[in-house]
Amino acid sequence: MKKIFSMFIILVLSISVLAGCGQGTSESKLTSSSNNSSKENSLDRVKKAGKIIIGIDDTYPPMEFKDKDNKLVGYDIDIANEIGKKLGTKVEFVPTAWDGIFMALQSKKFDVIHSSVSITDERKKTMIFTEPYIYGGNAIFVKADNTTVNSQDDFKGKIIGCQVGTTAQDALSKISGMKEVKKYNGMTEAFLDLKNGRIDAVVSDPQVGDYYIASQKDKFKKIKSLLSQEPIGVAFRKDDTDLRDGYQKAMDELKKDGTLSKLSEKWFGYDIYKENQ
Known part of the structure; x- marks a missing residue:
């Protein structure tokens, strides 16, 4: 009787363990699936928000600065506004001191730094970039x-x-x-x-x-x-490859249709893209 009872207990415990293992596997799959599906497309995120938030150092004429009327102007400002039109979003600029601008990007104070960022090997360790749009x-x-x-x-x-x-x-x-x-x-x-x-x-x-x-x-x-x-490019967080690619596509279109050349002549007095061909 004890033997039968012992076998019965062992059988019940075995079923419980198997059931527990099955439940754990199921939860693990759900968690994994949830994690995969929760990874956000950064370009879609910006489009859904209806605006792209751009970090700039507004003390760097003629790239980005405030004019006598305290309005943000400059070569990078004009390009970013044109890219916003291409993406179908508004553009919001967040002036930030240069010595804190990269940390602010990582803490998600803005989506991108479009502010004459030199592309260096050290910066590539923590950020991704568009192709150079100027040297x-x-x-x-x-x-x-x-x-x-x-x-x-x-x-x-x-x-x-x-x-x-x-x-x-x-x-x-x-x-x-x-x-x-x-x-x-x-x-x-x-x-x-x-x-x-x-x-x-x-x-x-x-x-x-x-x-x-x-x-x-x-x-x-x-x-x-x-x-x-x-080389100077636009900087993004490492995970925001979709946003970087969308930004790059818009930049390529602006170069192809001559917009970048016109803005270059406006701010530098000559076409830097023609000289670099």
Whole structure:
């Protein structure tokens, strides 16, 4: 009787274990299925929201800055607005200090950074990019009457300005002998200090320095030698490949229909796409 009873208990326990295993497998499949189906298409997310939110540094003329009426203008601003039309969404800009802009992207304060972002191997570790839509780099700018700084070899004992958190800062960190590398939150302050003789040179994207030369005639000049030449693209979070691809498609269409060339002539005075062909 005990043997029969024992066998009965074993049988019941076995059925319970098997049932438990079956339930666990079923739940596991449901969870896996749920996880797969919950992965959101980032382009659809933006279209559903009806707007794309773009992080920018609004102290970087002629790429993105505020005009005398405090309106956001610039080359990147115009491109982003045209891309919004292509995607069928509104565009909302979120001005953000450059030294915090990448962290803000990762914390989802906005969908994308369209703000003259140099594409570097280090940045590729945490973000994905469109193809380069322009080539920048780091050029040297000095006062128009400068006679002492003609290349980076003349930086010894000098005060050189750059924007904090940029590839210009990285480039200057590899050069020894300077009295100081003075870091600015925006380029307007850097060129103001250069004009007033508080620093000896500014290292910046050529397009940015060229804007100051054009807008303040006889105040600045560009040294011909470049510290570096860099591709510039639009940055996205690693998972947002669908949004990146949609953005790239719109950018390709703008290049093909001549819009990018017209905007280049508007902001730089020449067609950079024709020169790069």
